[in-house]
Amino acid sequence: MIRSITQLKPAEEIERLLDGMGRVFIIGCGTCVTLTQTGGMPEVEAMKNELSEKGKVVTGTTVVPVACDNLTIDILNDIQSPVKQADALLIMTCAYGVQTIGHQINKTVIPALNTLFIGKESGAGQFNEVCKQCGTCVIGETGGICPVTACHKGLVNGPCGGTNNGKCEIDANKDCAWTSIYNRLSELGRLDSMRTYQKPRNHLGEPSPGKFEIPME
Amino acid sequence: MPSAFKKALDSGKFIVTCEAAPGKGTNLENMKHHIELLKDKVDAMNVTDHQSSVMRFPSLGGAILVKEMGGEPILQMTCRDRNRMALQADLLFASSRGVNNVLCLTGDSVMLGDHKEAKPVFDLDSSQLVAAVRTMEKGKDMAGNELDGGVRFCAGAIVTPEANPIEPQLIKFEKKLEAGSEFIQTQAVYDMDNFKTFMEYARQFPVKILAGIILLTSAPMARFMNKNVAGVTVPHGLIDEMASAPKGGALKKGIEIAGRMVRQIKEENICDGVHIMAIGKEEKVVDIMEAAGLL
Known part of the structure; x- marks a missing residue:
């Protein structure tokens, strides 16, 4: 199965991104980042403790099943006030999760992770692009x-x-x-x-940003 | 009209090339000194292209300087920093300024140099760059558009005879020849028996081969290359010989060894010439040539 491979941002960068935002709600994900141990329950808990020690008010935490699923917004809507009270959502998922949430909720979203590549699990704890x-x-x-x-x-x-x-x-x-x-x-x-000599590559495969629509009759 | 270097290659004489390495900045005095010292002693001077991925004065600027000073430049071009548009444009510029020899290289990783966060390009590879030169000589750019004023280059590439494993390297080597390489400069060779084996294979191709000679400056430098430079193996015997040099005499010993290898290559007609890389000690190329009996 393919996985989004992520890495925790340096603490100083997260601190800078959260500057001036006293109240933070933390979101993890139960899929790729749980497998890579970058945004599952233990990592969300550790982040909560770290931010609390630095004087932030953590209004709440959650680990959604699949952050990049459009249904994630329903879970966040159910949580209500802890999310609403937060100045920012610190999101410990890949950039797909961060952007999915950011598009659906009128809140500042801050990524806690860098997304490295879309990889394949090639062995226990090993991922390759x-x-x-x-x-x-x-x-x-x-x-x-x-x-x-x-x-x-x-x-x-x-x-x-x-x-x-x-x-x-x-x-x-x-x-x-x-x-x-x-x-x-x-x-x-x-x-x-x-x-066999290969000609220079065609870099025009799908001009960025990629977009695909199923042709409708 | 063929370049002076091309004429030398075709003459059948024993070829000697060396390097002129542009520095970091606009002070060209050191490079000018090396050009002045060597331009009349060697057949051509390679001008390196951000060697080891360290940003410097450009190879094209350096090649023009060699030309202006009366030397014969070989423009080194890597695919690391320029896409196919920029590479073709620089070939046009080079041709317009009388720089008519080009060595086509893939280039080191950006990560190995001093601008590690820069975007690597590698739009083309070395064999595709050779093919691009040949395409442009037919009056068209890589997109098939007519060129108003053409180019003519003596184009070459490199090979690593001691690469491990060697087979994939040789497939790439043959592609560089098919693409139209007229000369090959090798990565440093130290074991002449191994190099002879490579030449037995390479002799089947109609291409001029110049053996790479890197000046050893000390035993630790030789050990460093064995550990860190891909495809370079300095045999233990040579390292011991370097270590046996009296205090302060290591460089002299390195010159003696390089001169001996050049002499052997010439006397035994192992290949068509040598490419001497003295890396930062270019003035010693004269001493190496003297030690080899070439001056």
């Missing part, structure tokens, strides 16, 4: 491994000179995409597709 949603998928020729995402430079014709023992030049803990692609294509007997 496997797709950048570029709109011009090339993995039919790369053994099903995306070089646009898995290569730090998004190269489509093979490795750069920084590849080292199958690892990336920026981080020895990250695999070199082109070593992985070479190994996969080699196993499949399809190295010819790696030998």
Whole structure:
């Protein structure tokens, strides 16, 4: 299953964003951020204690099941006064959750997390980015491994000179995409597709901001 | 008309290239000193493009300076900082100012340099940049539009003969040749037996290969490269030789080793020439060439 991968913002940044806002309501989410331990119940509780120690009045907290679902607003409406009393909502979800809530309630929303990438859980507690949603998928020729995402430079014709023992030049803990692609294509007997020169990529897949509508009759 | 460097490549003589590295700022005195010292001794000088992703005076400005001073520049162009529009525009500018040699590189990660938060570009890769040069020489830009006034370049690329694993690297190398590379400068090589094995493979292609020679300045510097520079392996024997130098004599020993390697490459006709990288000690290129018996 794909997950929104997040990381807690530095305490100083959260403090700056909440400057002048004495009363804060904190919202977590029961889906991705619970799994990544960045915005589940324990993290919301810890944030509540931290803000209280810094002199903020925490008017209440909640952990909604799926923050990016449009039904989240119904839960917040049911909570009523603790939400209404708050000067700001400190939201410990990914940016999808923050924006979903921000569009539906007339309150200042402050993200407590940075959204890093949309990732796949590849093992217990391990998450990897496997797709950048570029709109011009090339993995039919790369053994099903995306070089646009898995290569730090998004190269489509093979490795750069920084590849080292199958690892990336920026981080020895990250695999070199082109070593992985070479190994996969080699196993499949399809190295010819790696030998084929790839033209410069089409960056016009879906001009940002992406928008999609199901055609109606 | 072919560039002077292209003519030298085609002449069959043993080629020597070196580097002229622009500094950070508008004080070009150090670079001018190196150009003055080397321009008549080497076949061409590579002008580096924000080497190691550290922001500096631009390679195109440096290449024009080499040209103005009577040298033969090789413009290094990375794909790190410019998209295909900016790269093509700079190629037009280079051509208009008589800079007619280009080395096409992907470029180091932005994260490895001094502007770590900058946006990396990598719109093209090195093989695509070589192909773009060839497209422009046919009078069209990459979008297929006519150019009013064309370009002519001697275009090259690089290879890392000691990369591990080597196979993916060689596939990329062959793509760079298919795209139209006329010369290849290699990452530093120190183990001549390994390099000969690479050359046995590379000789099948009609391309000129210049072996990369990085001047060793001390035993710790050699160990540092082994640990931190991808695709560079300094054999233990050479590190011991560096360590055996008397106090204060390490640089002299490094020059002796580099000169010896250049001499061996030339005498045994291992490849077509050398690309000497003295990284910050460019004036020592003269000493290396003397040690190799080239001057």
